[in-house]
Amino acid sequence: MRAASENELKLKSSVVSIGAFDGVHRGHQALIRQMVNRARELGVPSVVYTFDPPPRAYFQGHRVLTSVEEKLELMKKLNVDYTIAARFNKHYALRPPEEFIKELRSLGTKEVWAGRDFRFGKGQEGTIEMLSGYFTVNIFPFVTCEQGEKISSTRVRELLKQKDWIKINHLLGRTSVDTFMSK
Template sequence: MELIRGLHNLREKHRGCVATIGNFDSVHLGHVRVLEQVKAKARELGLPTTVIIFEPQPREFFGGESVPSRLTRFGEKVRLLRAQGIDRVLCLAFNAQLQKMTAAEFVENLLLKGLEVKHFVVGDDFRFGCDRAGDYQMLEAVGKQYGFSVVNTDTFTIAGERVSSTRVRKVLEQNDFDLAERLLGRRYRIAGRVMHGQKLGRQLGVPTANIRMHRFIAPLRGVYAVTMYREEQMLGQGVCNIGMRPTVNGTQPVLEVHLLDFDEDLYGQLLSVEFETFLRKEQKFDGLEQLRKQIFNDIEVAQTYFAQPK
């Protein structure tokens, strides 16, 4: 799969495709349904598939208190799209310039000149251009004028409700990992590289692998029983804390995992953490000794959980 960063990197070879557009945060089963439509039409027309995404996501650009947590980081999203068999991902930088682009300019610069789209698949709530002025009816009219077809996908539901990133986020915030799996088609994971931390876990007798969070705002907070993977190889099971580490006056969110019966240098490696069950909320303790006792208690609870037949 080819990753294209920005309109300015589009070339002649990228013109003529079946495309779709959106945030694709989590690449849930609703997204998969859209991608299946794209791939089917691409096979029919003998054209490559192109998925258009944004970085940052539009609501992250506008900021404010309403910015939702993010389900997948950019790199993980790209890997998930690659796994779906997509030929190209075009990532547009969502900035002030793109924000000001009118719907007509968006169609001309991206769909007509940039990609020469032959078939365009959009979600059931897709809006585009400055002030979200563009909609499906506009795309349909432009398509008839310039010779490309447009289809509006049907709402995809599970358990009577629409599958959306918002719903997945809400389910994860409620720590319902079984329902999240039904919506995603897989267990929920957070991926990232292992970074050097303060080595506090090692001092307490529970060494941890710290996953770099950077600007990633996860939908989870607390302590969990998890399974850790390197690519698709299971490294082990353990206990994960996602939070601010209030006992040591942390200022940035950290994801740290203690693997049970594991002793290997993981620094710099790209790993993913799969969430099995919620253990407890993050809390502030009166000193490191109290924290250490709670961590060992968490480990015992996790060991009991993993020992149960699934």
């Protein structure tokens, strides 16, 4: 797996998954696996486009669940070919949606895989519908646990407050105690 920054990677074609992927929980893993499988079917590289820090950490001060280094290691384990970790700062947050679309076009994006709530660009003006005007967009459904509850980074943060390591590990699909106790 190769890591890159925004506007650094240029490809002839690819399949791209976009999201904060904070925690890289089981829902994120399912989305990324599906995107990687689709890229393999098409014979093109798989790309994960993510943000450092995640936008909610930048704007709302949410706790970051996964450092960019941890995220890159997890993407490698998920057999992703390239991961773009865009530096999310004031300048990046002010980019118009069209700049993001232009960057995706420079990746030769054939398909985009994202969650239904994905928004991008200044003021979250960019929508899934806007992306659909340029690319084939695949909306990945929310993944739920056995009890029917949505697996999300917000839920992991709530469980961290309760120190419910068993449920956290279940949602993440890996052991997390050492990671979170050191933060």
